[in-house]
Amino acid sequence: MSKSTEKVLITGSNGLLGQKLVKYFQEHNIEFLATAPNENKLSFCPNKNFAILDITNMVKIEEVIQSFNPTHIINTAAMTNVDACEEQETECFNVNAIGVANIIEEIEGTDIHLIQISTDFIFDGKKKLYAEEDTPNPLSNYGKSKWRGEEVIFESGYNNFTILRTSIVYGVGEKLNKGNIFSWAINELRAGKDLNIVNDQFRTPTFVDDLVQACAKVVDSNEFGVYNIAGGELLSMHEYIVKVANYVGADVKKVHAITSEKLNQKAQRPISSGLDIDKAKTELDYIPTEFVLSLSKIDLDN
Numbered sequence: 001m002s003k004s005t006e007k008v009l010i011t012g013s014n015g016l017l018g019q020k021l022v023k024y025f026q027e028h029n030i031e032f033l034a035t036a037p038n039e040n041k042l043s044f045c046p047n048k049n050f051a052i053l054d055i056t057n058m059v060k061i062e063e064v065i066q067s068f069n070p071t072h073i074i075n076t077a078a079m080t081n082v083d084a085c086e087e088q089e090t091e092c093f094n095v096n097a098i099g100v101a102n103i104i105e106e107i108e109g110t111d112i113h114l115i116q117i118s119t120d121f122i123f124d125g126k127k128k129l130y131a132e133e134d135t136p137n138p139l140s141n142y143g144k145s146k147w148r149g150e151e152v153i154f155e156s157g158y159n160n161f162t163i164l165r166t167s168i169v170y171g172v173g174e175k176l177n178k179g180n181i182f183s184w185a186i187n188e189l190r191a192g193k194d195l196n197i198v199n200d201q202f203r204t205p206t207f208v209d210d211l212v213q214a215c216a217k218v219v220d221s222n223e224f225g226v227y228n229i230a231g232g233e234l235l236s237m238h239e240y241i242v243k244v245a246n247y248v249g250a251d252v253k254k255v256h257a258i259t260s261e262k263l264n265q266k267a268q269r270p271i272s273s274g275l276d277i278d279k280a281k282t283e284l285d286y287i288p289t290e291f292v293l294s295l296s297k298i299d300l301d302n
């Protein structure tokens with residue numbers, strides 16, 4: 001498909017991934033509609049390219065999709081606070097699973113390409129590195145709801161979809177509602193504070209720009225199926241934050257290793273939920289940015 005015919009609808013455009021996608025499509029002159037459940041918070045996104053869309057609202061889904069008539073929908077919208085999902089199960093499933101079902105219901109019978117963003121938290125973390133065909137066994141409401149979001153796509157029989165599973169997405173954004181461990185750790189370290197970071201949760205942290213590149217590649221080439229899109233290194237969260245601390249010139253002795261038991265998060269996390277990216281490397285030419293290089297591309301003063 002040539003770029004001039006692409007019309008990309010982005011859900012969750014005020015979120016970290018959503019806003020980076022908006023920027024990418026804007027910079028590449030690809031027609032897009034940014035959507036979010038409340039007002040447009042992005043200084044760089046013109047209001048003519050924005051519409052209110054709560055994916056739990058079927059009437060709005062119909063209205064926005066029918067009026068914009070996209071060729072692609074990238075569904076980044078989700079309830080992403082994993083501990084809040086544990087306490088607000090209904091809201092969590094409404095957004096992360098029923099929201100996806102709503103989109104599928106509206107696009108059934110069309111050839112709109114749905115790109116759904118999913119997570120390593122659909123796995124139980126017993127295996128270290130997960131491939132696309134591994135069997136999900138989510139531990140938390142968040143993981144269960146995101147897996148249900150994938151299942152509704154598989155069960156619908158709708159074939160024009162790509163699911164991109166990712167893990168610990170890092171980067172900085174504008175007016176984000178939900179902070180992330182990356183920005184939080186940098187702010188705390190710069191304020192001279194001590195951090196307690198778990199050394200028994202292993203992830204493949206993902207540079208948000210790499211995830212954007214993968215989405216763009218999927219839009220451009222219309223590759224369908226399930227792909228893991230993550231960083232190239234399996235790290236404990238402690239190793240990860242030590243690397244970040246080293247980069248920003250903070251005292252790494254302030255990054256203390258603790259166990260998950262001690263951190264006592266509300267929702268159970270997988271121990272090791274790294275994502276194996278071999279399939280994406282082969283089929284999408286996906287190459288994650290080397291960690292220190294990725295940090296050099298992030299404006300850490302914003």
Ligand SMILES: NC(=O)C1=CN([C@@H]2O[C@H](COP(=O)(O)OP(=O)(O)OC[C@H]3O[C@@H](n4cnc5c(N)ncnc54)[C@H](OP(=O)(O)O)[C@@H]3O)[C@@H](O)[C@H]2O)C=CC1
Nearest residue numbers: 012014015016017054055076077078080119166168169177
């Ligand atoms: N961040 C990570 O480490 C990982 C993220 N993912 C997945 O990647 C995707 C993007 O995550 P990320 O950008 O980091 O998350 P964010 O929380 O930054 O963005 C998610 C966005 O979804 C919006 N949203 C919430 N409910 C609705 C709704 N009912 N209708 C429309 N939009 C809604 C939020 O709005 P508001 O701004 O108002 O809160 C928020 O802007 C998500 O699907 C997430 O599950 C997967 C693995 C790791």
Ligand SMILES: Cc1cn([C@H]2C[C@H](O)[C@@H](COP(=O)(O)OP(=O)(O)O[C@H]3O[C@@H](C)C(=O)[C@@H](O)[C@H]3O)O2)c(=O)[nH]c1=O
Nearest residue numbers: 080082119120121166167168169181196197198201237
């Ligand atoms: C706040 C905090 C977190 N951590 C660790 C726990 C965890 O392994 C990691 C990140 O914690 P968070 O609670 O920020 O994120 P968490 O909910 O664990 O991260 C997940 O987010 C959702 C959206 C996903 O889909 C997952 O892929 C994953 O990225 O940092 C500490 O070690 N110490 C701390 O003080």
